[in-house]
Amino acid sequence: MNSRFLSDRIFGLIGLALALGYALSALAIKESFLSDAVGPKTFPLIIAGVLGLASAAIVLRPDPDPVWPALPRLAEIGAAVLVMVLYARLLPELGFVIATAFAAGYLAWRLGTRPLGAVLTGVGVSVGIYAVFHLALGLSLARGPLGF
């Protein structure tokens, strides 16, 4: 097995597993007594078949590997995902302005803004979006304990 094609081989195998899992959970769908001629299972099974065939083709005829980032950059993306999940979790509790200032500031910092600039960017983005979308356009945003 040529290691230059490893990514696509792994990707194809994951795809095959996904197709199998999809087919199994399609088979587990409970038929209702009011069913049409096709039923709720058939089309998902066809799709699982297409998914499986496409994945098999990717395993057998893989493209050359992309350039994957080094571990620190992967950790960077992982950290950003974590911050976004925390943001989604804390948004209703902290309120829009505070939560957004933190999240936007973090992203700006990690993209290479100096710390002070990142704080300013975070607050600016947050207050700017609040002013445009909430105050001017009347979109309802998450309200925190301080009312904004």
Next chain:
Amino acid sequence: MDTIANLADGFAIALTWQNLGLALLGAFLGTIIGALPGLGPSNGVAILIPLAFSLGLGATPALILLTSVYYGAMYGGRISSILLNIPGDEPAMMTCLDGHPMAQKGMAGEALSLSGIASFVGSIVATFGLILLAPQLVKIALLFGPAEYFALFTLAFATLGGVSSTNQAKSAFAAALGIGLAMVGVDTQTGVPRFTFGEVHLYDGIDFLVAIVGLFALSEVFLFLEHRHGSSDAEGKKMTIGRIVPPLKMIKDTSGAMARSTGIGFLAGVLPGAGASLGSFLAYALEKKISDKDGTFGKGDPRGLAAPEAGNNAAAGGALVPMLALGVPGSGTTAVLLAVLLSLNITPGPLLFTQNPDVVWGLIAALFIANFMLLALNIPMVGMFTRILMVPPRVLMPIVAMVSFVGIYGISGSSFDLYVMIGFGVLGWVLRKLDVPLVPIILGTLLGNAMESNLRRAITISDGDWSVLFGSPVSLVLWAVALAGFVLPIVVGKVIKARMHGARQTAQAEEMDATD
């Protein structure tokens, strides 16, 4: 004559102060979005859909706003191609070939305004083409039954990878993944939950807007984080614009190129599997063959700039024909427009023309208006738009991320949708690394349910006889085109793709030689 009366009605709808204001706002925002690094027509419109939706605009005004953004982004995309030699999206690749050399010769202003005019010609003519062709296609589409529709959906997925696709297995994978995601939720025909794993939030299915914003917008943020690409490409480059009105002689010299390219581009847009990239490539290749007698193409020939710009804008207009008349988009950007329509509860297709003529003709009138506004905005204000290239991604990307969150949170007010969106963002980043196209996933989530219900209706009508899918001449033709559209790229796709990229690389190599 019907057409003219309809169009007049359309203008009556579009020409209110509110709609004109929205068109102007959309055209302005769109040009900015197109010019910004890392945002283009698809992801720019994607992050604005949930906003237009939660602001409670009516169907026609929202549609006018978002199509103006879409057209504006097509105009704005050329700015970075010409000034920085960085194409904003694939169709803009050909614009770099002669546009950037013109800018290097100190003719940046002329290049920008000439390409603005070429874009205008391309899209105005294509809009006329849309008016003439779409009603004819509707007449054919009215003959379609569920079996034909099922074949048509299959055709759309089979040809979506396009003639320039390199790996059809990955396109098929993406389409199946998208359709598979659409199956999540309560089955509309029997009421049983599917693939919900007991999670109540999933009973309504996965909102396609959540998928689109995650896949298109958030994955872009992750790409920039991966490379810590925080500074602007324009930093440290001097950008002198020069005169911003092209000499009349230049317009006259390029008019032939514009006319030919508009025709080719429009055809490429209407045909399934071609799209704007191929439209601009064919336009450039043909113009080179016809006009390049002194070997000036690739060195800043205005005709080499006008041709691909007219071609790709005409293709963008042409792509609206199958989207509006059949409800089946043939390209990524029209897939996003389909999402706009569906989120406004409008189902495009032949019935749209008979049941909601106000939406169709209001939209077409809006396209005309947006084009004139874009021309008016783009020529005098191009200097201002070029400054937008200086916005560094380290400021822009946090804004993109936060506006995405605001839009999705505004629809449902639930953190669950935000988690799903983040998941799609990560998925989008991984798939982009692996060169898996994202557009079939989007189209799958949009059309999956309609595709299934047409299949089930067809089989139910025929009492369980599956051969009905191949039972009429129309469906046989559709299946044949689908098959050809899927197999052809495997045979010839590599050649065409290589030529498209080859043209750009030779040009870059020559530029390197020239500067050495």
